Amino acid sequence: MAIDQVTGARRIGRYTLLMVAAVIVFFPIYVMLVGAFKPGNKVLIDRLLPTNVTLDTLRQAWREGNLGRALWNSVVVSVVITVAQVATSVLAAYAFVFLTFPGKAIVFAIFLATLLVPLEATLTVNRHIMQQLNWLNSYRALTVPFLATAFGIFMIRQVFLTIPKEMREAASMDGLGHFGFLGEVAVPLSRPTIGAFALFSFLTSWNSYLWPVLVTTKSDYNTVQTGLKALKLASLDRPNLVIAGTVIVALPIFVMLIAFQRQLIRGLTAGAVKG
Amino acid sequence: MKKRRWRDFGLAGLMLGPSAAVLSLFVIYPLVKAVWYGHQRCDASLSKCRTTSWHQYIDAFRSNEFQDSLIVTLKYALITVPIGLVLGISLAVLADKHIKGIGIFRTIFSSTVATSVAVASVMWFFLLNPSVGILADWLGGSAKTPGLLQKQGLALWAVSASSIWANLGFTFIVVTAGLQSVPKDLYESAYVDGANGWSRFTNVTLPMISPTLLFASVVLVTRAFQSFGEIDLLTAGGPKGETTTLTYLAYGQGLATSNDGGLRATVSVLLFFVLLILALVQFRGLEKRVHYGN
Numbered sequence: 001m002a003i004d005q006v007t008g009a010r011r012i013g014r015y016t017l018l019m020v021a022a023v024i025v026f027f028p029i030y031v032m033l034v035g036a037f038k039p040g041n042k043v044l045i046d047r048l049l050p051t052n053v054t055l056d057t058l059r060q061a062w063r064e065g066n067l068g069r070a071l072w073n074s075v076v077v078s079v080v081i082t083v084a085q086v087a088t089s090v091l092a093a094y095a096f097v098f099l100t101f102p103g104k105a106i107v108f109a110i111f112l113a114t115l116l117v118p119l120e121a122t123l124t125v126n127r128h129i130m131q132q133l134n135w136l137n138s139y140r141a142l143t144v145p146f147l148a149t150a151f152g153i154f155m156i157r158q159v160f161l162t163i164p165k166e167m168r169e170a171a172s173m174d175g176l177g178h179f180g181f182l183g184e185v186a187v188p189l190s191r192p193t194i195g196a197f198a199l200f201s202f203l204t205s206w207n208s209y210l211w212p213v214l215v216t217t218k219s220d221y222n223t224v225q226t227g228l229k230a231l232k233l234a235s236l237d238r239p240n241l242v243i244a245g246t247v248i249v250a251l252p253i254f255v256m257l258i259a260f261q262r263q264l265i266r267g268l269t270a271g272a273v274k275g
Numbered sequence: 276m277k278k279r280r281w282r283d284f285g286l287a288g289l290m291l292g293p294s295a296a297v298l299s300l301f302v303i304y305p306l307v308k309a310v311w312y313g314h315q316r317c318d319a320s321l322s323k324c325r326t327t328s329w330h331q332y333i334d335a336f337r338s339n340e341f342q343d344s345l346i347v348t349l350k351y352a353l354i355t356v357p358i359g360l361v362l363g364i365s366l367a368v369l370a371d372k373h374i375k376g377i378g379i380f381r382t383i384f385s386s387t388v389a390t391s392v393a394v395a396s397v398m399w400f401f402l403l404n405p406s407v408g409i410l411a412d413w414l415g416g417s418a419k420t421p422g423l424l425q426k427q428g429l430a431l432w433a434v435s436a437s438s439i440w441a442n443l444g445f446t447f448i449v450v451t452a453g454l455q456s457v458p459k460d461l462y463e464s465a466y467v468d469g470a471n472g473w474s475r476f477t478n479v480t481l482p483m484i485s486p487t488l489l490f491a492s493v494v495l496v497t498r499a500f501q502s503f504g505e506i507d508l509l510t511a512g513g514p515k516g517e518t519t520t521l522t523y524l525a526y527g528q529g530l531a532t533s534n535d536g537g538l539r540a541t542v543s544v545l546l547f548f549v550l551l552i553l554a555l556v557q558f559r560g561l562e563k564r565v566h567y568g569n
Contacts, residue, residue, distance in 0.1 A: 018380045025386070099286060099290070120525060122301065128320065213507070228397055
């Protein structure tokens with residue numbers, strides 16, 4: 001008998017435990033869904049099984065929370081940051097792996113050291129910079145400080161290091177320049193890691209909360225996260241409306257994560273599993 | 276030889292330029308500047324400042340507000356990280372069998388990774404809110420009594436419940452990946468040696484996934500220390516500062532730091548050092564005890 005073969009009573013026991021765990025983990029999401037599709041606004045849900053199902057609450061949340069605008073803002077901001085971070089990280093990682101220049105070790109150490117600086121330590125001054133540039137309430141404030149990250153440089157550098165140096169030499173003899181090698185060999189070989197980093201980068205900017213709270217005051221520049229905060233503050237007495245808002249905000253990410261499961265796992269476990 | 280060393284200098288400048296510009300302008304410069312502002316008292320927007328003394332760092336560190344929020348943050352980490360890890364490991368081990376329908380269970384256990392801090396916090400705010408929340412009903416709250424989120428002694432636990440749930444998907448995914456990387460023949464030989472389920476878990480599984488667990492715990496501890504959104508949306512730091520974490524102390528509303536950019540800088544620099552020490556302790560101390568295999 002193979003050891004991971006499960007039979008009889010043990011199998012029933014495992015299924016029971018799995019079911020109980022699944023019910024507990026899924027419960028908040030379930031309540032949220034029932035609440036979002038329920039008419040009326042006084043209580044979140046009055047009974048566990050939905051009785052009347054309606055789209056009215058979702059429509060109302062969409063309108064009152066100006067969620068279309070918030071979703072658009074979040075998409076723009078996250079896409080700009082993701083594209084820029086992938087580009088700046090790939091270029092910098094390439095320079096660190098395939099180029100020879102004096103001071104490389106020191107520059108790399110400084111880059112790496114910025115990983116130790118938490119966002120929270122720099123936000124006060126960064127907000128001040130945005131204010132002086134007159135960038136408060138703009139896409140620039142939401143994106144520019146995040147166009148590069150040492151995390152991406154480090155992650156992509158690690159995979160570039162696995163490309164044999166001989167490949168670069170051979171390509172060079174074939175007359176392939178650095179940009180040619182980057183575009184035709186290095187990036188295609190590293191696609192899984194770059195994809196995982198891109199997803200990580202997108203999720204990080206999509207989920208970002210504190211920075212948008214600090215640099216935006218006008219609802220036109222709400223991202224989905226700050227839009228949700230605004231909706232909650234405006235409609236404390238209408239829980240269903242706010243919950244419907246959270247469903248609208250969470251849905252695109254659920255769909256996206258199901259579509260990009262592999263990249264997600266790779267992105268989340270970067271550095272966790274030795275390999 | 277010297278020529279060779281400088282061969283790619285121009286190109287390297289071009290390729291590193293964009294990253295170097297962003298990192299120096301928005302990470303290194305702000306950190307240095309924050310250290311400077313930290314010995315000043317300013318208005319809310321940092322436009323008018325006057326120098327006090329470097330002693331401000333020590334005063335701020337010793338202040339009741341800072342000490343209290345440091346303790347709150349430590350408590351928060353001590354609640355959320357161990358419970359989150361144990362639950363994440365349990366779910367991952369439970370779902371680490373190739374049985375029918377396991378995909379559905381894995382999807383459900385991973386699902387909370389898709390909720391942002393704002394989404395999870397707003398959900399739990401209403402779940403725990405006494406006038407509307409179904410959980411609050413079951414837990415014996417009513418519209419007249421303050422909810423768990425405003426009850427002294429319980430508020431931090433309520434926030435923790437929300438954050439443990441929100442982080443569960445992450446821990447589950449990471450630990451599952453760790454479990455799948457354990458060579459199956461190790462289990463086989465432990466089985467042949469007569470080790471039962473629990474001893475296989477403690478003697479094979481745990482040591483083999485210890486790098487994964489180290490990684491997960493570092494991420495979870497960091498998240499606990501940087502928690503802001505859940506505090507902002509669930510409790511606004513109350514009741515009586517019981518949920519004012521360090522990050523909330525630096526950036527929350529209606530606190531001593533809210534109207535003084537200088538003090539905010541002081542607190543955020545202190546937060547930086549706390550996180551730095553934490554990172555060093557975690558990596559130095561734990562890495563020795565972690566089994567990396569071959």
